[in-house]
Amino acid sequence: MSESSAQAQLPPEFAAAVASIERATHRAELTVTTIPAPAKLAPHSIALAADITPQTHSQDSDLGTGRFILLYDPDEPEAWGGRFRVVCFAQAPLEVEIGIDPFLARVAWSWLVDALDTRNASYTQASGTATSIVSTGFGELAAQGDGAQMELRASWTPLEHDIGPHVQGWGELLCMLAGLPPENDGVSLLNARRVAHPRNENAESAQ
Numbered sequence: 001m002s003e004s005s006a007q008a009q010l011p012p013e014f015a016a017a018v019a020s021i022e023r024a025t026h027r028a029e030l031t032v033t034t035i036p037a038p039a040k041l042a043p044h045s046i047a048l049a050a051d052i053t054p055q056t057h058s059q060d061s062d063l064g065t066g067r068f069i070l071l072y073d074p075d076e077p078e079a080w081g082g083r084f085r086v087v088c089f090a091q092a093p094l095e096v097e098i099g100i101d102p103f104l105a106r107v108a109w110s111w112l113v114d115a116l117d118t119r120n121a122s123y124t125q126a127s128g129t130a131t132s133i134v135s136t137g138f139g140e141l142a143a144q145g146d147g148a149q150m151e152l153r154a155s156w157t158p159l160e161h162d163i164g165p166h167v168q169g170w171g172e173l174l175c176m177l178a179g180l181p182p183e184n185d186g187v188s189l190l191n192a193r194r195v196a197h198p199r200n201e202n203a204e205s206a207q
Contacts, residue, residue: 014044014072016161017084021046021070024164027183029053030171035067042071042085050171052092052178064092064178068170070163081125082157088170091151092177105130108152108177115172115182119165121158128154150177 010018026032031053037045048068071085108130116123130152152173158166172183 010044011072011074013074013083013161017070017072017158017163018046020162020164021048021167024167026050026168026171027175027180029175029178029180032167032171037069041069041087042073044072046070048167050174052175052180064090064174066090066170066174068167070158070166080157082159084158084163085155086123086158086163086166086170087155089151089153090170090174090177091149092174092179093149104132104150108150108173109154111176111182112152112154112169112173115176116156116166116169119169119172121165121169122160123156123158123166126154126156128152152177 029052030050032048032050035047035049037047046069050066050068052064066089068086068088071080071087072083073080073085074083076083077085109128112128113126130150133149133151156166176182
């Protein structure tokens with residue numbers, strides 16, 4: 001079956017969503033590719049992979065990777081609250097002193113919300129987890145020393161067929177986790193290497 005024939009068999013609503021994803025523009029630091037979507041999650045789905053491109057960002061920025069999956073079920077699963085559902089994750093290594101910051105998870109989630117909001121991505125029923133992992137190497141891995149990693153997994157129900165803004169918001173989150181500055185002024189400029197929160201700001205203002 002040709003690609004055009006396969007596209008013709010897609011539900012028009014999902015086909016429009018796929019077309020909007022294909023039209024979406026991405027930051028120069030991101031390499032985004034289409035990958036096989038997980039089977040059995042929904043009648044129709046499309047998946048993307050993204051990686052920070054080492055050659056196009058500063059040496060001070062960490063690398064990051066992520067996945068974006070759009071699910072479509074015309075029967076509107078009750079848990080989704082709609083026919084579409086986005087499932088995504090973004091992951092990046094961090095400096096250890098940042099990885100142990102208790103406010104890091106909240107900041108990472110706020111980056112996603114801000115990135116979606118500044119792109120006017122309409123959605124509902126958002127949920128997710130932000131996990132910070134600090135590791136220490138022993139034995140044969142002792143030379144690796146200490147390391148840290150942040151991973152954010154999220155899902156939400158888009159309220160529109162235009163999924164481009166949702167993809168761009170996910171890409172922005174990945175870039176910020178990797179230590180890159182936000183692309184839009186509407187997103188708070190918080191470097192992933194130094195998490196700002198009210199306690200720190202108050203302490204600095206008192207000096």
